Amino acid sequence: MKVRRVLVASLCAVSLVGTSACVTDPNTGHKKVSRTAIGAGAGVVGGILLGGLIGGGTGRIIGAGIGGIAGAAVGYTMDKQIRELKEKTAGTGVDVTPVDNGQAILVNLPGGVTFDTNSTLLKPGFTTTLDQIAESLNKYPNSLVDVYGHTDAVGSDSYNQTLSENRARVVADYFISRGVTPARIRSTGFGKTQPIASNDTPEGRAANRRVEIKIVPVTQDDVARAKGSN
Template identity: 40%
Template sequence: MKKTILALAVATVTLAGCMTYDPYTGEEKVSNATKGSVIGAIGGAAVGAATSSSDDRGKGALIGAASGAAVGGGIGYYMDRQEAKLRRQLEGTGVRVVRNGDQIDLIMPGNITFATDQSSIRPAFTDTLQSVALVLKEFDKTTIRIEGHTDSTGSDSYNQLLSERRASSVRDFLLNQGIEPSRTRAVGYGERYPVASNETAAGREQNRRVELTLVPMQQ
């Protein structure tokens, strides 16, 4: 088992050398595929060792590690590639790309997506959404959750309906670009989930937004 542990350690160090470039910060970082591979390798090794006979535990751990690394890294690598392409396409558009594990969030501020009190997408924003749709069509193994959010101005019921209409407008646009309907879900949250204070104009502007959450279908 000591040799097995040493082999896993070497593999982990090798995987940790896999880096990705973040065009927003200009920094290199360990890719999520690497993190997934390391976690998968450790988990696979444990399962492989536990399910093997005492004489074959070292071999079982290595086989399990290789299998776990492939599974753990596959999803991460797929989402790494999608994230990188989205960042390139959306740089300078005002849309934020946020990575959280194997989930990617696209945060679209209301000031660039919709006019005040309107649910029709601004004509100037359609090119950006078309760029998003192209990437989503290429990476078709992800589900797309479209969330509408508002500030607290106006009644709760009005804001709820407005957020639903805005989310539906973005979903309809993506469907018109060829995205499969079964991959998408639109939901409105009204003013329930602010990301900033509604006491200031700047805060209210941040709260008026649409978010796309991309999750791998394997999850």
């Protein structure tokens, strides 16, 4: 939550051309980032988000040969990809949401439909859904992709850490096998350290067993900075 506030504060402090990057939520009264206004400040936003990616963004941008999205088109492109991903994965248990105040996409793959218990083998029936996600990643190539593995709190720390790392790597490797440029993708496991629900109930533990795919758009300004620092 603290990181989230810092990100909003940083964006609200940026003066955009002709408009503000922040609007007031009429329900909460809190400031939030407007995707429709962020185009002019996309370079600032991209720099913040890329810095939080696994391994940073510079080398991955150059290695992937990404051209970048024009700043003004970032919001439109993200909205379109989110809408298409939701349509493609409807009814599968996959959840697609904007994160980082609307500047990145998070695709949540529930563990129960992705892997069997204590297994790192993808369920055969779920590969069709992963194919659709890979198709989206290939259709929208101007982004970097992190794959995060998570577990519940049952079992030892070391076992859960290894399991989460292996599951994240399996999903990342699957995307690469479907044509996603390897330089765009990184994977890591968090074990049981980042629960999204209580581990005291079966439902909570099921929610915590998941693989997340974070998609961060890369702008033309990000590409220019990456090449300039290389």
